[in-house]
Amino acid sequence: MSRKKLGSGTLQLKTPPVILSSAAMVGKKEKQGPLGEYFDHWQDDEYCGESSFEKAESFLQKEAMKYAFQKAKISEKDLDLVFAGDLLNQCISSNYSLRDSGVQFFGLYGACSTMVEGLILSSMAIDGGFADRCAAVTSSHFCSSERQYRFPLEYGGFRPQSAQWTVTGAGCAVVASEGNGVKINRLCPGAIIDMKITDMANMGAAMAPAAALTLKRFFDDTATGPDDYDLILSGDLGKIGATLLVELLKTDHIYLGENYNDCGCMIFDPKRQDVHSGGSGCGCVASVLCGYILPQMMKKTWKKVLVMGTGALMSPTSIMQGESVPGIAHLVELSAQ
Amino acid sequence: MNYVSSFFVGGLFCVVGQILIERTRLTPARILVGYVVVGVFLSAVGAYEPLLKFGHSGASVPLTGFGHLLAEGVRKGIAEKGFLGILTGGLTSTAAGITAAIVFSLLASLIFKPKMK
Amino acid sequence: MRSEDYQQLVWKHTPKKPLWKGCLGAFLIGGTICLLGEVFQEIYLALGLEETVASAMESVTLVFCSILLTGFGVYDNLSRVAGAGTLVPITGFANAMSSPVMEFRVEGMVLGIGPKIFSVAGSVIAYGVAASTLYGLIY
Numbered sequence: 075m076s077r078k079k080l081g082s083g084t085l086q087l088k089t090p091p092v093i094l095s096s097a098a099m100v101g102k103k104e105k106q107g108p109l110g111e112y113f114d115h116w117q118d119d120e121y122c123g124e125s126s127f128e129k130a131e132s133f134l135q136k137e138a139m140k141y142a143f144q145k146a147k148i149s150e151k152d153l154d155l156v157f158a159g160d161l162l163n164q165c166i167s168s169n170y171s172l173r174d175s176g177v178q179f180f181g182l183y184g185a186c187s188t189m190v191e192g193l194i195l196s197s198m199a200i201d202g203g204f205a206d207r208c209a210a211v212t213s214s215h216f217c218s219s220e221r222q223y224r225f226p227l228e229y230g231g232f233r234p235q236s237a238q239w240t241v242t243g244a245g246c247a248v249v250a251s252e253g254n255g256v257k258i259n260r261l262c263p264g265a266i267i268d269m270k271i272t273d274m275a276n277m278g279a280a281m282a283p284a285a286a287l288t289l290k291r292f293f294d295d296t297a298t299g300p301d302d303y304d305l306i307l308s309g310d311l312g313k314i315g316a317t318l319l320v321e322l323l324k325t326d327h328i329y330l331g332e333n334y335n336d337c338g339c340m341i342f343d344p345k346r347q348d349v350h351s352g353g354s355g356c357g358c359v360a361s362v363l364c365g366y367i368l369p370q371m372m373k374k375t376w377k378k379v380l381v382m383g384t385g386a387l388m389s390p391t392s393i394m395q396g397e398s399v400p401g402i403a404h405l406v407e408l409s410a411q
Numbered sequence: 412m413n414y415v416s417s418f419f420v421g422g423l424f425c426v427v428g429q430i431l432i433e434r435t436r437l438t439p440a441r442i443l444v445g446y447v448v449v450g451v452f453l454s455a456v457g458a459y460e461p462l463l464k465f466g467h468s469g470a471s472v473p474l475t476g477f478g479h480l481l482a483e484g485v486r487k488g489i490a491e492k493g494f495l496g497i498l499t500g501g502l503t504s505t506a507a508g509i510t511a512a513i514v515f516s517l518l519a520s521l522i523f524k525p526k527m528k
Numbered sequence: 529m530r531s532e533d534y535q536q537l538v539w540k541h542t543p544k545k546p547l548w549k550g551c552l553g554a555f556l557i558g559g560t561i562c563l564l565g566e567v568f569q570e571i572y573l574a575l576g577l578e579e580t581v582a583s584a585m586e587s588v589t590l591v592f593c594s595i596l597l598t599g600f601g602v603y604d605n606l607s608r609v610a611g612a613g614t615l616v617p618i619t620g621f622a623n624a625m626s627s628p629v630m631e632f633r634v635e636g637m638v639l640g641i642g643p644k645i646f647s648v649a650g651s652v653i654a655y656g657v658a659a660s661t662l663y664g665l666i667y
Contacts, residue, residue, distance in 0.1 A: 102527070120527035126634040217527055226631035227525035228598045229648075230607030230614045230623050232432050232439050235543045242527075270531040271538065279538040283529075317541045325529065348608075414566055421562025421617065422555035428612030429554035433547055439615050440648050443624070446616060447656035455663045468565035471583060472590065472617045473558075474652065481660035489664060497664030501657050507584040508591060508618060509653065513645065515595040516626035520633045520641055523599035 078201075081295030085261040091200040092255040093193075093408075094148075094207075094248045097141030098365025099134045100357070101216070101242030107342045112366040113243070114141045120217055120242070127218035128166055134244035134357075135160075135171035135213045138364070142209070142246040150175045153248075154205035157192035159183050160213050160356055161240075162222060167213050186281075186310045187264065188212045189245060189360040190383030190404040194261045196249040197406070206251045213244030214355030223274075223390055236276040238312045238354035241341060245360025247368065256371045260407040262292040266387065268400040274393045277386040278315020278338070278351055284401035285311060285384050286322035292380070292405055293328060300330050304376040307367065308403075309359035309384040310338035312352030337362035359383050371410045379408045413467050420462070420469030443474055450478020480504050550611045557606065558613030565590055565617075587618055594619035595626040603627075624648035 078086050097114040105116040115137060122130040135158070143149060156175070158168035159182030172179050184191040192210030199205040217227055219240040225231045249258070267287055271280040285308050293299055300306060311319055316336040323330055337359045338352035363381055371379060388399040428446070431437050437445070453459045459479040462470045470476055481501040488500020502509070529537075568589045572582035597603040603623050607614040614620055628644040635641075646653070 121524075217525070221631055226627040227528065228601060228604050228623070228627040228630055230604045230610075230620065230627075232611060232615070233608070234433075235545055268531075269529075269534045271535070276538065276542060279542070283534065314538075314542055318538060321537060321541070322529070322534075413570070414563055417566035418559040418563040421565075422559030422613075424562075425554040425558025425610075425613040425616050426551045428558075428616040429550045430547065432612055432615075433545070433550055439612075440624075440651060442612070443615065443620065443648070444651050444655045447652050448659045451656060451659040451663055455667070468569060468586065469559070469562040471586075472562045472565040472619075474616055474618065474621060477618060477621070477652070478656055478659070481656050482663055485660045485664040486667065489667060497661055500664065501660040505656075508587040508621075511588040511591045512595070512622045512625045512649070515592055515622070516629040516645060517641070519595050519599045519626045520629040523601075523630050525627070525630050526601040528601075528604070 082291055083262065084292055084295035085198070085263070087197055087201040087259060087261065089201060089251070090257040090259045091197045091249050091251055092253050092257055093368055094250045094253050094255045095142050095145035096245065096247040096364035096368040097138050097145060098243060098245045098361035099137040099141065100361050100365070103347065104241055104243050104341055104361065107347060109341055109362065109366050112369065113361060114365060127215055127221065128162060131160065131162070131167040131213050131215035131218050132171040134215065134242070135167055135211055138213070138244040138246040139209065139211055142248050142364070146248045148207065148248065150177050153177050153207050153209055155180065155196070155199055155208045156211060157182055157195045157208065158211040159188035159192065161185065161219055168211065184383065184402060184404065185385030185387050186354055186356050186358060187383035187385030187402055187404050188356045189363060190309070190381060190406055193247060193249065193258065193406050194263055194404055197258045197261060200249060200251050208249045209246055210249065211244070211246045212356040212360045214240050214242070214357035216240045216242045219355060233350065234275045235350050236273070236278070236314055237350045238277055238310065238338060238352055239342065239349035240355040241353045241358040241361060243357035243361035245357065245364030247364055254411065256368055257409045257411055258406055259409055260296060262288055262405040264288045264403040264405070266400045266402050268398055270398045272398045274388060274399065276314065277354060277399065278312040279318055280386045280399035281311055281384040281401035281403065282315045282318035282322060285319050285382055285403040286326070288382060288403040288405050289323065290326050290328060300328060300333065303333060303378045303380050305379045306330060306334045307379065308336045308382045310352070310354040311336045311384055312338040312354065313344070314351050371408060374410050377410045381406050381408060416465060417467045417469040420466030421472055424469070424473040424475065446474040447478040450475030451482045454479040454482035477505060477508070553609045554611045554613035556613070557610035558617060561590070561613070561617045561619055590617070590619050591622040594622040598623050598626045599630070621649055621652060
């Protein structure tokens with residue numbers, strides 16, 4: 075009998091772990107967005123001085139880790155475990171950004187939900203007594219994603235209104251068993267939901283049902299509702315996906331209000347920046363959470379926050395074989411101390 | 412007059428493509444393939460020659476024109492070489508465009524790097 | 529919710545750009561590319577080239593211009609306005625060949641560029657040639 079499980083699948087941490095520090099490293103377009111001033115550092119050059127976009131993405135991860143470790147006044151050696159992931163095949167950005175660190179490492183793939191997946195696993199490892207300090211790291215890069223999932227950068231393809239813009243950025247959060255920072259109280263890992271969306275350019279629509287399921291499960295298991303939180307945040311549903319999430323939850327009599335927002339809608343200005351439905355990618359929720367939300371929570375701007383990482387679990391291969399896009403959403407409940 | 416008809420006919424070919432992109436599930440790559448095959452077909456039934464007479468570059472520059480060129484090459488090949496012309500004609504007549512695209516692309520890769528948008 | 533119902537909900541909430549806007553861009557820019565082609569042809573004819581040579585040179589010139597614009601990172605910006613206007617003309621074919629070549633150069637000259645050069649254009653050539661061969665067999 076599991077002692078820390080509530081209801082159908084929410085995990086209650088016994089001694090809530092603490093996010094000691096977090097940092098975000100972004101690209102130029104993200105810097106020019108509405109949250110630009112909050113990110114720790116940014117890179118003007120899409121290659122970050124490297125020879126390929128994949129190497130540039132690794133660089134972003136390394137930088138995010140560097141700033142997060144500085145803030146927590148630790149070094150890599152003080153970490154027991156690192157959970158890292160990205161969008162590229164075989165998670166190369168993470169494998170290469172951590173290859174010189176010597177830290178015990180788990181590579182994750184949860185598409186754009188990876189940041190929250192990393193936080194969940196870090197919390198479980200710490201609350202389970204297997205680690206004292208963990209880090210969750212993810213990244214994405216517009217250029218490396220485009221060439222893997224879509225078309226070459228200079229190809230004059232067609233970008234429909236439902237398409238989202240992959241965020242160039244990385245985020246790192248240091249989670250510890252004790253200390254000052256933002257507490258992680260409860261976790262709700264997601265299940266894969268596939269509503270047979272076959273349009274790869276409408277990822278928000280593919281992910282929204284998974285987000286609705288996770289959020290409903292969490293509210294049911296904990297007997298809470300949207301009004302109990304200062305902020306409810308989804309990862310990268312974008313404009314279309316966020317609207318769909320609100321609509322889906324209405325059918326379950328859960329009404330999201332002003333306190334709901336989506337990182338994909340926050341990071342870019344749709345009027346000024348030509349991003350269609352909003353931002354996406356592992357780096358989207360990672361940079362917004364690590365650069366903006368967590369530091370603001372440490373200043374007590376918000377006290378109780380739900381963060382949901384949403385992922386569209388497709389690959390170019392499965393899409394070409396005519397498969398639909400499955401979605402997943404992982405959730406963590408955060409509170410300021 | 413040639414300029415006006417080129418502009419008009421070429422523009423219409425593109426409008427048809429735009430409608431296909433936005434209102435069907437066809438991807439750009441499929442539309443390109445479709446255009447070439449349709450070009451071959453129109454040329455085969457003898458409809459492309461009059462279109463070229465009227466539309467000039469407006470009919471030759473869109474990829475249907477590429478299809479027409481392939482079909483025309485096959486016709487010419489058969490006239491000159493008989494059965495072998497079926498195999499050699501198409502690529503012979505389109506060789507200039509394809510070779511130019513290959514060579515210039517390779518040169519471009521030596522000079523240019525893709526950029527963030 | 530059944531997936532059919534959900535797909536209807538998605539369709540309802542997915543914004544659609546007015547069709548005339550895309551068509552206008554496609555018409556103007558696509559038409560201009562063809563017009564430019566005609567200008568090149570007239571120039572080559574005026575230089576005394578035979579008609580078939582002039583039209584082949586017209587294609588070569590358009591291909592060159594397209595790849596130059598692709599190299600400078602302009603062609604895909606143009607295509608945002610033009611849509612099919614930059615896709616359907618032969619310049620789109622040239623863009624489909626040069627853009628993967630530039631992109632995959634980091635994976636090496638032989639195994640990076642070689643297979644990717646025909647990633648989109650390959651289908652066009654393959655099915656074009658297949659269709660014309662079929663036509664030749666019937667002809």
